[in-house]
Amino acid sequence: MNENIPVHVGIIMDGNGRWATERNLPRTMGHKNGVKTLKKLCSHVFKRGVKVLSVYAFSTENFKRETSEVQFLMDLFVDSFYNEFLFLKENNVKVIFSGRREPLPASVLKSMDKLVDETKDMTGPIFNICLNYGGQDEIVDMVKKISLLVKDDVLQIDDITKDLVNSNLYQELPPLDFVIRTSGEQRISNFMPYQSAYAEYYFPKVYFPDFSEKEFDIAIEEFQKRNRRFGGNSK
Numbered sequence: 001m002n003e004n005i006p007v008h009v010g011i012i013m014d015g016n017g018r019w020a021t022e023r024n025l026p027r028t029m030g031h032k033n034g035v036k037t038l039k040k041l042c043s044h045v046f047k048r049g050v051k052v053l054s055v056y057a058f059s060t061e062n063f064k065r066e067t068s069e070v071q072f073l074m075d076l077f078v079d080s081f082y083n084e085f086l087f088l089k090e091n092n093v094k095v096i097f098s099g100r101r102e103p104l105p106a107s108v109l110k111s112m113d114k115l116v117d118e119t120k121d122m123t124g125p126i127f128n129i130c131l132n133y134g135g136q137d138e139i140v141d142m143v144k145k146i147s148l149l150v151k152d153d154v155l156q157i158d159d160i161t162k163d164l165v166n167s168n169l170y171q172e173l174p175p176l177d178f179v180i181r182t183s184g185e186q187r188i189s190n191f192m193p194y195q196s197a198y199a200e201y202y203f204p205k206v207y208f209p210d211f212s213e214k215e216f217d218i219a220i221e222e223f224q225k226r227n228r229r230f231g232g233n234s235k
C-alpha cells in the first residue's frame with residue numbers, strides 16, 4: 001500500500017445548506033448534520049495518519065448571512081464544543097483555533113477556551129478549527145504583529161523570513177499538503193492562503209454532510225496520484 005499520507009489536511013466544509021434544501025429541510029439541519037459528519041470524519045482522518053487537520057467552520061465573511069442562521073451556528077458551536085468534541089481528548093488530539101476573537105459572542109469564546117484548555121496537554125494530532133477566520137485578515141494581523149516588533153526594536157527588517165511570517169500567523173503549523181472543498185465549488189473563499197502555497201486541491205461534488213470516511217479515502221487515493229514538484233523537475 002502506498003503510505004504517502006499528507007501531514008496537514010484542510011477541509012472547506014461546504015454545502016450544508018444545499019444538502020438540507022434538497023431534502024426540504026431548513027438550512028440549519030444541514031449544519032447539524034455537518035457536525036455529525038465532522039465527528040466521524042475526525043477520528044478517521046487521524047487514524048489514517050494525518051498529523052494536522054484544519055477545518056473551515058465559519059469565515060469572517062459568513063457574518064453577512066441572515067442573523068437567524070448566524071445565531072444558530074453560534075449556538076451549534078457552543079453545544080458542539082461543550083458536548084460533542086470531548087472524544088478528541090480520549091484520542092489524544094489537541095484542539096486549537098484560528099481566527100479573530102472579535103466579534104464572536106462571549107458564550108462561543110468561553111466554549112472554545114474550555115475545549116482548548118481540556119486538550120492542551122494532548123501529544124497526538126492537532127485539530128485546528130478555523131472559526132471567524134479569514135486568510136486575508138490573518139495576513140493583515142501578522143503584518144501588524146511583526147510591524148510592532150520592528151517598531152519596538154525587538155526585530156530588524158532583515159529578520160523577516162518566511163519562517164518568521166509563518167510563526168506570526170494565528171497558529172504556527174506545517175504547510176498544507178492537501179485541501180479538500182466539498183460541494184463542487186472550485187474556489188478557496190479565503191481559506192489559509194499562506195499555508196496552502198503548494199497544497200494540492202481536490203473538489204469532490206458531495207455536500208459536506210455526505211462526506212463520509214469512504215469519501216475521504218477516495219480523496220487520499222487522489223492525493224497519492226499527484227506529482228508534487230514544488231517548482232522542481234517532474235519525477
Ligand code: IPE
Nearest residue numbers: 013014015016017018057058
Ligand atoms: C458550509 O455550508 C457551512 C458554513 C459556511 C458555515 P454552507 O452553509 O455554505 O452551505 P451552502 O454552500 O449554502 O450549500
Ligand code: IPE
Nearest residue numbers: 012013014056057058059189
Ligand atoms: C466557505 O464557504 C466557508 C466555510 C465553509 C466555513 P462559503 O459557503 O461561505 O463560501 P462562498 O460564499 O461560497 O464562497
Ligand code: MG
Nearest residue numbers: 014015016017
Ligand atoms: Mg457555502
